[in-house]
Amino acid sequence: MSLHPGTGTAPVAADATAPVRDWLIAATAIVVSLIALYAVFMDNGNVIAATGEYLHEFSHDGRHLFGAPCH
Amino acid sequence: MSGNTSPYPVLPLLGRGLLAGGAAGLTTGLFGLLFAEPVMDRAIRLEEERSAGGGHDHAHEAEELFSRSTQYFGLVVTSVVVGLAVGVFFAVAYALLHRRSPVHERPWPRAMALAGAGFLALSLLPGLRYPAAPPGVGDGDTVSERQNLWLAALVIGVLGMVLAHLVRQRLAGRAAPVRQLAVTGVVVATLGVLFLLPGNPDEVLVPATLLWDFRVLSLASHAVLWATLGAVFGALGLRAAARAAEPAAAPAPAPAATSAG
Incomplete structure (x- = not known):
């Protein structure tokens, strides 16, 4: 029941742009x-090249536990 | 899409999603640390024994990058990252679903319902088709194929739940049994569609008891994530609703306010 929708929205002028923003x-x-999520679950050390296998191995246990394909 | 009411507060919801997601991720990470790591350690020991007896030596290369204790820490960090990301999806989905109704309407049941739908779409249904594999299972040569299948399963899970939502909306005027059976039918059909996808090509070489323990723990971790996310998001929604109700009551004349402590 929003009896007073006006109370939370003082700057009326912003109404038109605020939602879009x-x-x-x-x-x-x-x-x-x-x-x-891609970095954590999908990287195999060959996609995000700079990280090598490090990212993959750091998130290794999480990948397995969440059921993401791993090797 | 300009609604008929004041602008929908997307950003507060996003903040709630991040907070709830972070809490859910941390809880899941600690749950995994406590219950799943012993099982993963068992799996890794078996993998080492296997490769010591002359298999491929991939396991050893991988082992040397990080110690197990660093990987324990990695599990918690990964869980928090996943929780935050899922919290963002959750908040935006919540905002999209309910943007036409008053902001503070039924925050608890709505959060729990969305968490249940998320669990079905992204955890249970894909998890039944492609159950989690413990360390030591998973061929490096098939990983990209398995990733594609897994992503397809996630997408199908989400589409299935969106369809279930549309069906429920379409049948809003019908009796509850009709509506609920139809929605259940969509969920079951989604699971059926998932089983049309090709199976996981990998051989599973670990003992069945270990595999079962690990898969149950994996699903339990997913359940912990969604339950915590829904509960914290819902509780934050209740708190926001209570706060929003206060200023409306304050300007009212005093006499009535004192009676209800």
Whole structure:
């Protein structure tokens, strides 16, 4: 029951742009999350070249436990 | 998409998702450290014995990069990273699903329902098709094939739950048994579709008891992650709702306020 929707949204002028900006931030967060998950679950030492096998071996136990393919 | 109400608070939800995800990741990491690491140690010891008897020597190369204790730490870090990422997905999915309804409506059941759907989509259904493999299982030559299959399973799991949601919406006016059986049917059908994918090509050379223990622990870790995520997200939602209700009550005349401690 939001009886007073106005109380939390004082800057009325921002209404038009704030949602778009917020959704853009959310989209950025999604992309960053996907990159992080890729690094943790998918890297085999040959994709993110600079890390060699280190990233893979550091997240090794997590990969197995979460069921990500590993070797 | 400009709603009919004030802008939907995406960012507070995102903050809640990160907080809940971080807590869920840490809890899962500690759960894994406590219960799954002994099993993984057993698996690695067996792998070493096997390769000592002359198999391929991949295990040894891998072992030398990090000590086991560093890999224990890696498990917790990995869990927190996964928790944070899943928390972001969770928050955005929550915002998309409920953007047309009042922000503080039923935060607890909504969070728990979404956590349950996430568990089915990303953990249980893909996990039943491609169960987790302990260290020592997994051929380096098939890893990219297995990764493709695993990603396909995750995508199918998510699509299945989206379809279940659409079916539930479509049948909103029907009796509960009809609705619930239809949704269950979609979930079961999703599992059926997953089994149309090719199987895991790898040989599993570890004892069955070890394999079972590890797979149960893997699913349990997933369950801990989603349960903690849903509970913390829901609790934060309840707290936000309670706070939002306060300023509305404050300006009201005093006499009524004193009676209800």
